[in-house]
Amino acid sequence: MRLSIGIIASLLATATLASSNSRFFRRQTNVTGYAPKEGPLDTPWTDKVGTNPWPEYPRPQLQRSQWKSLNGVWRYQNASGLNEVDAPPFEVDLASPVLVPFCLESALSGVMGNWTIFSWYQTSFTVPSSWSSGNRVLLNFGAVDYEATVFVNRQKVGFHRGGYFGFTIDVTDYLSVNGTNEMLVFAHDPTDSGTWQIPIGKQTLEPSHIFYTPCSGIWQSVWLESAPANHITQLDLSADMDGKVNVNVHSSGNASTPVEVTIYEPHSTDVKATAKGNSGSAFEFTVDSPDLWSPDSPTLYNITIKMGSDTITSYTGFRTVSKAEIDGVMRPLLNGEFVFQFGTLDQGFWPDGIYTPPTREAMIYDLQVLKRVGYNMLRKHIKIEPALFYQAADEIGIMLIQDMPSMRPSIRDPNSTNACPPNVPVGQYASQLEFNRQLELMINQLKNYPSIVTWVIYNEGWGQERRAFYPEFGLMDLVRSIDPTRLINPVTGWHDHGAGDFHDNHHYANPQCGTPFYSVASTPYDPRRIAIQGEFGGVGQNVTEDHLWKVPAAVRDINQTYEIDETVEIWNYRSHILLTELLDQVKRFACSAAVWTQTTDVEGEVNGMLTYDRRVIRMDEEQWKNDIQALYDAAAERASGNHSMVMMPRDVAERLDGSQ
Incomplete structure (x- = not known):
């Protein structure tokens, strides 16, 4: 259903009012001066965050007993440019409170900024006297988007580049003898401004439909820990x-x-x-x-x-990921058996925290809802999550296809004299080298989690060089050299030049998984590789304004959804039809895995299993359980060798074979 002009006008008026008021109206302020902003939409967990967010130990696969969370209310102020890093505002109270670890654009941060490209953070900390004498004090950041320069007690102690990756600084030699230590962090996050080409995934400074509000600054936990000199x-x-x-x-x-x-x-x-x-x-x-x-x-x-003298705790799961030809079809194997992989496209965005879920409970809720109806996989879409997300997937039992966050594919031509210059590919060589470096960081940071079964390098050609050379071949070899235990999907969607373990098709709304038919953007199925439907579905169902992202541009973009269904009953009916098509392709052709778009609504997209605020589950859960189980049963029948393969009509087969 296309929204009527009257409905759009009503929603736009509501969104405009909410958007303007949210910048000034605050919830009750606590003694620190911090209060979350009243954003365009909240979740059931928004009011449970408090001022001690994410108290859990942040790195479960390399955990120490002596540690201290630095999450909480810090101070923040906007900076004018990169030059400010050379003149830090030492021993001056910064202008505003900010709640770490929520990015500056989020309501939960208390800032909810726009274009927060240059920023200062400030806090103070003490080191517990109970910590082992003679140990080193390590300062850990889960992630800061995009560049972080760190100062402790007026001295620069470290610099890090890469918005999705953790880093550690030994600050022992910079600590104050009186016990109280001042820390400043200068964050620079260009996102997609100017001619910058960095890994950003779905972030953009100008959100529009499938591209969302950016996340700048500290967005994962910060903590101290004690470790021996040799650790x-x-x-x-x-x-x-x-x-x-x-x-x-x-x-x-x-x-x-x-x-x-x-x-x-x-x-x-x-x-x-x-x-x-x-x-x-x-x-x-x-x-x-x-x-x-x-x-x-x-x-x-x-x-x-x-x-x-160093002791850490960790965990692992025993499992083997491989591939093999079964009954003439190349299949992904888990522990030597073909397991059909069916999951959602998981964006990992939240209306109150943007990139950061409000709580661990909220984060796990998404996984539990999907697991309950039978999903056994998620495609973590061009975003890297906090370590506790991967631990939850390990514990709940959900396989993960992990994307590398993509670079922007194009920019406005900086050499054009047109008032509205055309888009041109970016393709900066230095950016490609940085992408390669950060891809290596991702593999090393995440490769211990047993739930991850596949790495994805490029999504739909975004930031993928293909004019001078095809980098996915070399990057596939790089990934394999770091981690030979998983499958690799170098190119998901299109611009496939034959690399990797998968042949991947994206098609909305209906699937084309390992089939002898395909869309213009894709390529004919390659039987030497595993057939995966990397994205399909995407059908949407609009909801009441209570559950919408109340930003005018987002409301206007709702009708860009691939298909809008008038009611949730019709949405479930259409989903059933599409899953029945996929079932037929599992029975008839070579389909081994599929990714349904998507876990939740996000801003102007209304095609989720759940609404963006997580308050409405669209699924008829019994129907979805049956449809998903049918996929697994059909795949198991195919793999058993006892199936009666459903054949295509003879005249179609003859035409495909070139027969008369």
């Missing part, structure tokens, strides 16, 4: 279906140090296995008869690793 800096850990465990412990020291690994029985302190090795060198050992990780049985094993 573990990175843990590489994988465990396969045969019980083989591969470990590589990286340390801050130069010398090799003995390492002891202890694996415990699930939900127990009973020791399952122990092994010894040395830091800086990979070593392997075998665990007898482990229970395997899968969506049906997401078994995890807790681990303790000791290196010298």
